[in-house]
Structure formats: C-alpha cells, structure tokens
Amino acid sequence: MKWWNVLLDRLRALRQRETVINDIDREMRSHLELQVEANIRAGMSPAEARERAMRSFGNVNRAVDAAYDVKGGGLFETLTQDVRYGARMLAKHKAFTSIAVITLALGIGANTAIFSVVNELLLRPLPYRDAERIVMLWEVSPQGRHQNSTSRGNFRQWRQQSTSYQQIAAFSDQRLNLTGAGEPEELSVQMATPELFKVLGVDPILGRTFLPEDGEEGKPAVAVLSYGLWQRHFGGQPSVVGQDINLNDKKYTVIGVMPRNFQFHIQQRSGTGMPAELWIVLPMPTGPGANERGRFLSTVARLKDGVTVDHAAAELRTIHTRLSNETPEFNKNWAAEVLPLREQFFGNVRRPLWLMLGAVGFVLLIACANVANLLLSLATSREKEIAVRAALGARRTRIVRQLLTESLLLALLGSVLGLAFAWVGIKALMMISPKDFVSLQSVGLNVTVLLWTLGVSVLTGIIFGLAPALHVSRLNLNDSLKEGGKSESGQASGSRRLRSALVISEIALAVVLLASAGLLIKSFIRLQQVDRGFDTDNVLTMVVPVSVARYSEDAQFVNFFVQVLERVRHLPTVRSAGIVNYLPFYGGLGSSTGFKILGRPEPPPGQGPTCDVRVADSGYFQAMGIPLLRGRYFSDSEERESRHVIMINEALAREYFAGEDPMGQRLDVLMFDTPQPAEIVGVVGNVRYDSLIDESPPAVYFPHSDLTYSFMTLVVRTDGEPSAIAPAVLREIRTLEPNQPVSNVRTMNQVMSEWVARSRFNTLLLGLFAGLATLLSAVGIFGVMNYSVALRTREIGLRLAIGAQPRQVLLLILKQGFWLTIVGVVLGLVAAFGLTRLLSGLLFGVSAVDLTTFATISLLLVFVSLLACYLPARRAMRIDPLSALRYE
Amino acid sequence: MAKDKAELLQGTLDMLILKALSLGELHGYGIIQRIRQLSDEMLNVEQGSLYPALYRIEQKGWVSSRWDVHETGREAKFYKLTRAGRKQLETQEASWDRLVLAIAKVRQAT
Numbered sequence: 001m002k003w004w005n006v007l008l009d010r011l012r013a014l015r016q017r018e019t020v021i022n023d024i025d026r027e028m029r030s031h032l033e034l035q036v037e038a039n040i041r042a043g044m045s046p047a048e049a050r051e052r053a054m055r056s057f058g059n060v061n062r063a064v065d066a067a068y069d070v071k072g073g074g075l076f077e078t079l080t081q082d083v084r085y086g087a088r089m090l091a092k093h094k095a096f097t098s099i100a101v102i103t104l105a106l107g108i109g110a111n112t113a114i115f116s117v118v119n120e121l122l123l124r125p126l127p128y129r130d131a132e133r134i135v136m137l138w139e140v141s142p143q144g145r146h147q148n149s150t151s152r153g154n155f156r157q158w159r160q161q162s163t164s165y166q167q168i169a170a171f172s173d174q175r176l177n178l179t180g181a182g183e184p185e186e187l188s189v190q191m192a193t194p195e196l197f198k199v200l201g202v203d204p205i206l207g208r209t210f211l212p213e214d215g216e217e218g219k220p221a222v223a224v225l226s227y228g229l230w231q232r233h234f235g236g237q238p239s240v241v242g243q244d245i246n247l248n249d250k251k252y253t254v255i256g257v258m259p260r261n262f263q264f265h266i267q268q269r270s271g272t273g274m275p276a277e278l279w280i281v282l283p284m285p286t287g288p289g290a291n292e293r294g295r296f297l298s299t300v301a302r303l304k305d306g307v308t309v310d311h312a313a314a315e316l317r318t319i320h321t322r323l324s325n326e327t328p329e330f331n332k333n334w335a336a337e338v339l340p341l342r343e344q345f346f347g348n349v350r351r352p353l354w355l356m357l358g359a360v361g362f363v364l365l366i367a368c369a370n371v372a373n374l375l376l377s378l379a380t381s382r383e384k385e386i387a388v389r390a391a392l393g394a395r396r397t398r399i400v401r402q403l404l405t406e407s408l409l410l411a412l413l414g415s416v417l418g419l420a421f422a423w424v425g426i427k428a429l430m431m432i433s434p435k436d437f438v439s440l441q442s443v444g445l446n447v448t449v450l451l452w453t454l455g456v457s458v459l460t461g462i463i464f465g466l467a468p469a470l471h472v473s474r475l476n477l478n479d480s481l482k483e484g485g486k487s488e489s490g491q492a493s494g495s496r497r498l499r500s501a502l503v504i505s506e507i508a509l510a511v512v513l514l515a516s517a518g519l520l521i522k523s524f525i526r527l528q529q530v531d532r533g534f535d536t537d538n539v540l541t542m543v544v545p546v547s548v549a550r551y552s553e554d555a556q557f558v559n560f561f562v563q564v565l566e567r568v569r570h571l572p573t574v575r576s577a578g579i580v581n582y583l584p585f586y587g588g589l590g591s592s593t594g595f596k597i598l599g600r601p602e603p604p605p606g607q608g609p610t611c612d613v614r615v616a617d618s619g620y621f622q623a624m625g626i627p628l629l630r631g632r633y634f635s636d637s638e639e640r641e642s643r644h645v646i647m648i649n650e651a652l653a654r655e656y657f658a659g660e661d662p663m664g665q666r667l668d669v670l671m672f673d674t675p676q677p678a679e680i681v682g683v684v685g686n687v688r689y690d691s692l693i694d695e696s697p698p699a700v701y702f703p704h705s706d707l708t709y710s711f712m713t714l715v716v717r718t719d720g721e722p723s724a725i726a727p728a729v730l731r732e733i734r735t736l737e738p739n740q741p742v743s744n745v746r747t748m749n750q751v752m753s754e755w756v757a758r759s760r761f762n763t764l765l766l767g768l769f770a771g772l773a774t775l776l777s778a779v780g781i782f783g784v785m786n787y788s789v790a791l792r793t794r795e796i797g798l799r800l801a802i803g804a805q806p807r808q809v810l811l812l813i814l815k816q817g818f819w820l821t822i823v824g825v826v827l828g829l830v831a832a833f834g835l836t837r838l839l840s841g842l843l844f845g846v847s848a849v850d851l852t853t854f855a856t857i858s859l860l861l862v863f864v865s866l867l868a869c870y871l872p873a874r875r876a877m878r879i880d881p882l883s884a885l886r887y888e
Numbered sequence: 889m890a891k892d893k894a895e896l897l898q899g900t901l902d903m904l905i906l907k908a909l910s911l912g913e914l915h916g917y918g919i920i921q922r923i924r925q926l927s928d929e930m931l932n933v934e935q936g937s938l939y940p941a942l943y944r945i946e947q948k949g950w951v952s953s954r955w956d957v958h959e960t961g962r963e964a965k966f967y968k969l970t971r972a973g974r975k976q977l978e979t980q981e982a983s984w985d986r987l988v989l990a991i992a993k994v995r996q997a998t
Contacts, residue, residue, distance in 0.1 A: 026965075034915070035917060
C-alpha cells in the first residue's frame with residue numbers, strides 16, 4: 001500500500017485545493033466531450049448527442065465531489081479548518097489563552113524537567129556494555145551494615161568458588177600524587193584487578209587496557225588514563241601511550257586512554273569521594289606479610305548469560321557461609337550480597353525521583369483542572385455560537401472534534417512554552433542538585449524527553465478538553481438559542497457543578513502536595529537541629545596528602561604535620577589548628593574494626609565489640625569544639641612519638657565502662673599486625689561522622705604518631721571568616737614543601753551543606769511544587785468564584801435592591817468559596833493520610849501523619865483560597881443594583 | 889436496469905480496470921468502452937464509480953497518468969499500467985480464478 005501517495009495527494013490538495021479540483025473537473029469534461037463525439041459518430045445530432053451524454057454522466061459536480069473524496073484533503077482538510085478556527089478563537093480570547101498556556105506550561109515544564117532526570121538516572125541504559133548483567137558483590141557486617149567492602153582473601157575465595165560470573169574484578173580507590181610531566185597533581189586513582197575493563201565492557205579510545213598478565217608479579221607497572229586527565233595533563237597527545245609517569249614517585253607506563261564519558265565511581269564506598277581519573281593494577285600479593293584480611297576492596301562482576309541476580313546472590317551466600325565456617329575468627333556472622341549495578345548507582349535516588357515525578361504529575365493535574373475550568377467558562381459563553389453551528393447541521397462528533405482540536409492546540413502551545421521552562425528548570429536542577437544525584441551530568445532535552453512532553457501535552461489536551469467538549473455537545477439547542485447563554489439555565493448549573501468538582505479536586509491535590517512538602521520541611525529542620533557534637537562555624541578544612549615516596553619513615557610524616565601546625569597556629573586570627581585523618585561528613589569511608597579490653601574475658605569469635613577508628617591530635621578537638629569530658633588531651637610528646645595512648649568517645653565509655661573509670665584502662669584495637677594495647681587518657685564528646693540519623697557508634701582516637709597516615713585533613717578555627725585564612729595556610733605549607741598538593745579546601749559549613757544537600761534538594765523541590773500547586777488552585781478557585789459572581793449578578797443586584805447589606809453579600813460569596821475549600825481540604829487530608837506514607841524513608845524525626853503539619857497546611861490553604869475568593873466577593877459587594885437589574 | 893446486464897461484484901472493478909489497461913494506455917472514457925467491448929456489452933461501468941476507483945488505484949501506484957492529446961485532437965488524461973499494477977493484476981486474477989472454481993465446486997455439490 002503506497003500510503004505516502006495518499007498522503008502526498010492529501011497534502012497537495014491542502015495547499016492547492018483549486019488546482020486539484022480543476023484537474024478533476026477538466027478530466028470529467030474531457031470524458032463528457034469524448035462521449036458526445038462518440039454519440040455524434042453513432043449518428044445523433046450534436047444537441048441530442050450532448051443531451052444523452054449529460055444524462056448518462058449524471059451530475060458533473062457530484063462526480064467531481066466523489067472523485068475529490070479520494071484525491072482531496074479529506075480528514076486533513078477538516079483538521080486544518082479546525083486548527084484555523086481554533087487559532088482564531090484563541091487569538092480572540094487573549095486573556096484566556098495566555099492564562100491557560102502559562103498554567104499548562106508550568107505543569108508541563110515541571111513534568112519535563114523531572115522526567116528528564118528520571119529518564120537519565122532510572123530509564124536510560126548505563127554506559128557499559130550489557131549493563132544489566134553487571135553486579136556488585138559486597139559483604140554484610142555482623143552489625144547488619146550493608147555494602148561492606150571485602151578482603152583480598154575473601155575476594156580470592158569468591159573468584160575461585162563462584163560459577164555465576166564471566167569475569168569478576170576487585171578495585172579500590174586511592175588518592176595518589178602524579179608527578180613528573182607538568183604540575184604535580186593529587187588524583188583519585190582506581191586500583192583494580194586486570195578484569196575490571198572486561199567486566200564493564202568498555203574499550204579504550206587509545207592503546208589498550210589491562211591484560212591478565214599485567215597483574216602478575218614482576219611485570220612492569222602500567223596505567224590507563226581517563227579522557228579528562230589525558231586532555232588536562234597531557235594535552236591530548238596520542239604519543240602519551242608508552243610514556244612514563246610517576247605516581248607517588250613510583251614509575252608507571254601509560255598503556256591506554258579511556259573514552260570521554262567513561263567513569264566508574266561507587267560513591268558510597270569510595271575512599272576518595274571523587275571519580276577516578278587513572279587506573280592502575282591492584283597488587284594481589286600472596287604469602288606471608290600479605291594483607292589478606294583488611295576489608296578495603298569493592299567487587300564488580302559480569303553475570304554469565306542466563307544467570308539471574310537471585311541465583312548469583314544465592315551462590316555467594318553459600319560460599320560465604322562456607323567461609324564463615326572455615327575461618328570463623330575472621331568471617332563469623334558476616335554475610336554477602338549481590339546488587340545490580342543500577343541499584344548500586346541509583347537505588348537511593350529512585351524513590352525520591354519517582355515521588356517527584358508523582359508530585360509534578362499532581363501539579364499537572366491541577367493545571368489541567370484549571371484549564372478545564374477556564375474552557376468551561378468559555379464554553380458556557382460560547383453556547384450560542386455552538387448552538388448555531390449545531391442548528392446548521394454540524395454533527396455532535398464534529399463539534400466535539402472542533403473543541404478537542406482547540407484544547408490540543410492549547411496543550412501544544414503550553415508544551416512549547418513548557419519546554420522553555422523545562423530547559424531553565426533542568427539548568428537550575430543541575431545547579432542545586434547534590435553532586436551524586438545527577439552524577440552523569442548529561443541530563444538534557446533529548447528525543448525521549450521530547451516524545452514524553454509531546455505525549456503528556458496530547459494527553460493533557462484530551463483530559464482538560466474532553467469534559468467541556470462533551471458538556472457543550474450535550475447542549476439543548478432550543479434553550480441556548482433562546483437565552484443569551486449567560487443565565488442559570490439547566491446546563492449552566494450542570495457545568496457549575498462540574499466546575500465546583502474540578503476546584504475541589506484541585507484543592508485536594510494541593511493539600512496532598514503541601515502536606516508532603518510540610519513533612520519534608522519539618523524533617524529538614526529537625527535534621528539541622530541534630531547535635532553533631534562539634535561547632536561548624538569559623539572552621540576551615542583542607543586535605544594535605546604527602547608523597548609516600550618522599551618520606552619513608554612514619555616519623556617524617558608525623559614531623560611534617562607537627563611543623564605545618566606550628567606555623568599555622570602562629571598565623572593571625574587563627575585560634576586553634578589540628579589534624580584528623582577523616583573529617584566528619586566528608587562523604588567517604590572511615591575505618592571501623594574490632595577491639596579487646598585488656599583484663600576482660602575474650603568474647604567468642606565474631607561477637608567482640610567494634611569501634612570507629614580515627615587519627616587526630618589535641619588541636620583537632622579544640623578547633624572543632626569537641627568537648628573533653630574526662631581525663632586529658634594527648635601531650636606534645638605523645639603526639640610526636642608513639643607512646644601507645646588513645647582517647648575514646650563518650651559512646652564507648654558509656655557502653656563498655658559503665659560505672660567504671662575508663663582512664664588508665666588499656667584497649668587492643670585490631671589495627672596492627674601485632675597486638676598493641678594502648679592506654680585511655682581521655683574521653684571526648686560524641687561526634688556524628690557519617691549520619692545525622694543514627695547515633696554515634698563507639699570510637700577511638702589515635703595520635704598521628706601511633707597510627708600514621710600519609711594524608712591528613714587540616715582543621716583551622718579562626719576569628720572571623722575562615723576562608724580568608726586559606727591563602728596564608730597554603731603559603732605556610734608551601735614554605736615547608738614547595739610542591740605539596742592541597743585539595744578540598746572548604747569551610748566546615750560547606751562540608752555540612754554538601755552533606756545535607758540531598759535532603760535540602762528534596763525539600764526545596766517538593767516545596768516548590770507544593771507552592772506551585774497552591775498558586776494554581778488559588779487561581780482556580782478565583783476563576784470559579786469570579787465566574788459565579790458574574791452569573792449571579794442579577795440575583796445579587798436583587799438582594800441588594802431589597803435591602804441586603806453589602807457585608808452580607810460579601811459573606812455570601814466567601815461562604816460559597818469556603819465550603820468548596822473545606823470539602824477539598826478534607827478530601828485532600830484523607831488522601832494525604834494514605835499517600836504520605838510513601839515519604840517515610842525520607843522523613844526524619846517526624847511521623848508521616850504529623851498532625852501539626854497537616855493542621856498548619858490546611859489552615860494555610862483555607863487562608864489562601866479565602867484570599868482568592870475575596871476579590872470576586874468584593875466585586876459582588878459593589879454591584880450596583882440598578883444596572884444589575886437592567887442587565888440583559 | 890436491463891436484465892441482460894451483469895452486476896459487478898464488490899472489489900472486481902479494480903481488476904477490470906487493470907485488465908483493460910493491460911492491453912494498452914487508455915483514458916477514462918476508453919476504459920469504460922473497453923470493458924463494455926470485452927464483456928460483450930454486459931458490463932457498463934458508471935463514470936461516478938470509475939473515477940474514484942481509478943484515483944485510488946493511482947494512489948496505490950498501480951497505474952500512472954499523464955495529460956495527452958487524443959487522436960481526435962481533444963486532450964484527455966491517459967492511464968498506463970505500472971509494473972506493480974501488472975503484478976497486482978496477476979494476483980487478483982489468480983485469486984479470482986480460485987474463487988470461481990471454489991464457487992463452481994460448491995454449486996455442483998447439489
């Protein structure tokens with residue numbers, strides 16, 4: 001079927017209707033003439049010949065019409081007629097059109113913006129080959145902590161014993177210093193077993209990635225660059241392959257460059273908190289001295305074809321149970337889990353995102369109800385026009401189609417403007433979103449999003465257009481023609497009921513959104529009020545990573561930081577300064593391990609106590625305002641030389657030394673190859689490190705001299721604006737070590753604000769939508785009341801004429817609006833009680849059916865809608881009885 | 889209606905038009921004449937049904953058309969079978985033959 005021939009004919013007919021008709025006409029006439037000639041040849045007189053021909057031909061015009069049905073514009077033609085007529089109608093009612101289009105644009109724009117994020121994060125395939133076959137493997141700690149890293153030993157067992165995977169790779173992120181070519185730079189480096197790139201199924205754009213033999217001992221060290229690093233540090237030169245670079249002063253040969261958009265970053269368990277820019281082979285040494293048990297590895301694997309995630313998970317659990325039995329001292333009560341990659345990346349944003357999409361859906365419904373309302377008012381005033389068309393023989397379907405075309409036209413106009421809103425909205429979303437929320441950074445208006453918008457706008461056009469269209473098409477011709485279409489006829493009261501219902505549902509929807517936003521706002525406030533255990537104001541922080549190759553002895557690292565601190569403490573406005581290995585809320589992973597209390601019976605394997613382990617000096621507690629509860633800080637000499645002392649937090653003291661004096665007790669914290677009991681010298685207040693929600697776990701603090709790190713975070717408290725001191729601090733560090741890199745220079749307030757970014761984002765967005773919903777429903781109720789006043793002008797005039805006080809008229813109208821609002825609010829509250837449960841995972845310190853919140857937002861909504869009713873009510877009050885009675 | 893005229897079955901008009909054109913290029917009037925001749929004056933196609941059918945066939949790409957001068961010096965629109973039209977004719981004829989055969993068999997059964 002050559003449908004495009006039909007289409008071409010139809011389109012041609014649209015553009016050149018005359019030409020097409022002329023052509024058909026010409027053919028018919030030529031046919032007629034041929035018949036005439038034939039008749040003459042058959043012996044008729046010319047006149048008779050023509051008459052016979054005409055008779056046999058029938059009506060020429062009818063023939064042309066019949067032919068035109070095939071060749072002419074058909075459906076297209078009525079459509080263009082409808083569109084043209086609709087456009088004229090919209091242009092005539094400018095105020096109506098602009099309000100409707102803006103309303104729709106807000107709804108559609110919000111929908112498009114949120115959908116583009118949903119599409120990017122939840123629907124689009126991840127940028128790895130067959131990404132749905134990629135899974136992450138984790139351990140689950142005896143305390144029930146999920147997504148816990150694994151150890152070299154366990155990883156080896158997983159690799160040997162599992163049969164579910166094509167490849168399996170372990171990796172760990174680290175910060176390393178890149179020196180040699182160009183400026184020294186501190187990088188996030190992913191150390192991975194050679195299978196990593198096979199698992200992800202991504203090829204390099206230059207050179208090669210790791211081969212199995214790259215992992216063998218004694219092979220030259222190799223490195224793969226990210227596209228960004230290649231461009232930034234190596235000027236994008238292809239000759240970089242084969243070049244040598246230095247990482248922490250160890251030599252590596254560059255073997256390849258990855259594509260521009262390639263990254264593999266497991267935010268939750270990254271030791272660096274930022275995507276890796278360089279890949280090197282993770283050493284997997286065996287034999288004595290090899291660290292088999294430190295849990296620091298993440299594991300990623302590609303499932304074999306036909307193997308399900310559930311199957312792989314069951315297998316891993318079996319393997320891990322076996323491991324628990326074989327090595328109980330290390331694996332007792334540990335479990336394992338398998339997580340699909342998408343779940344790993346976006347599992348935590350999926351719920352909020354779908355909720356947001358639901359919320360903007362509500363906003364769009366409200367917008368639809370509003371426009372339906374406007375259309376109904378318009379339709380009522382168009383009753384006469386439509387009655388005339390019906391009387392002239394237009395069929396009901398034709399009239400409904402005409403009205404629907406108008407609605408669709410409105411919806412399309414709205415979606416065009418909506419796309420503009422969405423574009424701005426997406427930009428704004430990217431700006432305010434937490435870093436990991438839009439981790440792929442490529443959210444935009446693509447084809448899928450545009451199709452979605454088109455679909456949404458057509459759907460909305462039908463939704464808000466159908467009710468008015470059907471209503472109008474059911475008009476009683478007689479009544480409408482007789483009356484001016486402006487009084488309370490039977491239909492008008494029917495449409496008033498419909499419009500009241502629309503307004504009530506708008507208000508109900510707004511209540512649900514406001515209730516949700518209210519709950520989130522309340523949780524957010526609660527979250528801000530949580531006692532973190534430290535004072536965030538006037539604190540500057542920065543990470544100082546020292547090259548491992550430059551210093552070989554622990555004492556040298558310790559000494560470097562002692563010197564830095566001495567210099568920094570002498571700077572003006574600096575009140576105190578200290579160091580810590582991991583800041584609270586820096587977004588990465590701290591250490592946690594088991595410990596023993598000397599002189600107490602040994603607990604059974606796997607059931608001993610655990611604690612967080614931090615490295616800090618006395619200056620840290622002072623700079624952060626963490627109170628010393630008992631005992632003392634580390635002394636200067638303890639900070640310079642290892643004396644085996646520790647400080648503990650309040651939680652540890654309370655849990656394990658209840659009713660005892662912890663001072664002088666000795667703990668063996670399992671961080672070292674050989675037992676190293678350390679004496680407790682002080683107790684400090686609890687500090688929340690990675691959760692505002694969970695209580696602080698027990699923690700111990702080592703001085704740097706006892707547990708040396710190559711990088712430390714500098715914490716400086718100042719009098720006044722903390723960021724102002726940053727250049728001076730950097731200058732002091734560089735005086736000591738000219739090439740010393742420094743990163744993440746932030747105030748403690750910035751660190752905290754990034755931490756709560758997610759919940760601030762949710763709150764802000766839902767609050768915005770709720771505000772929009774409230775505004776739209778206020779506009780809706782205003783429209784309805786305004787129209788109702790117009791319809792009741794006569795009645796009100798009469799009331800005033802027979803002695804009603806203007807104040808009574810005002811109350812009359814307000815009461816009408818008030819009842820609509822109350823019904824809407826009650827319905828909305830019922831819905832909210834059911835729906836806010838969906839928020840439960842996002843709430844903190846507030847119940848999903850918090851009565852105070854519900855009461856507050858109800859009052860707010862009643863107030864707003866009374867305000868919206870006040871304007872029409874005031875108009876009603878000022879009606880002049882005389883002119884009102886003369887009206888019509 | 890004359891009793892000796894056959895009624896056209898639904899859907900057969902297309903086939904007849906294609907058949908008429910398979911013998912050479914023709915204008916609308918000529919198609920009617922040729923069908924009448926070939927059917928021994930039994931089939932008389934009305935202009936009112938010929939042209940809509942002809943246009944539909946043209947949209948399907950089975951015939952092509954052009955304006956030309958008739959042998960009498962009068963201009964007329966001429967239709968010509970395309971390759972697709974020839975194929976279509978074969979298909980339609982084959983299925984028509986099967987139908988006739990089937991009906992004949994059913995009728996012989998009693």
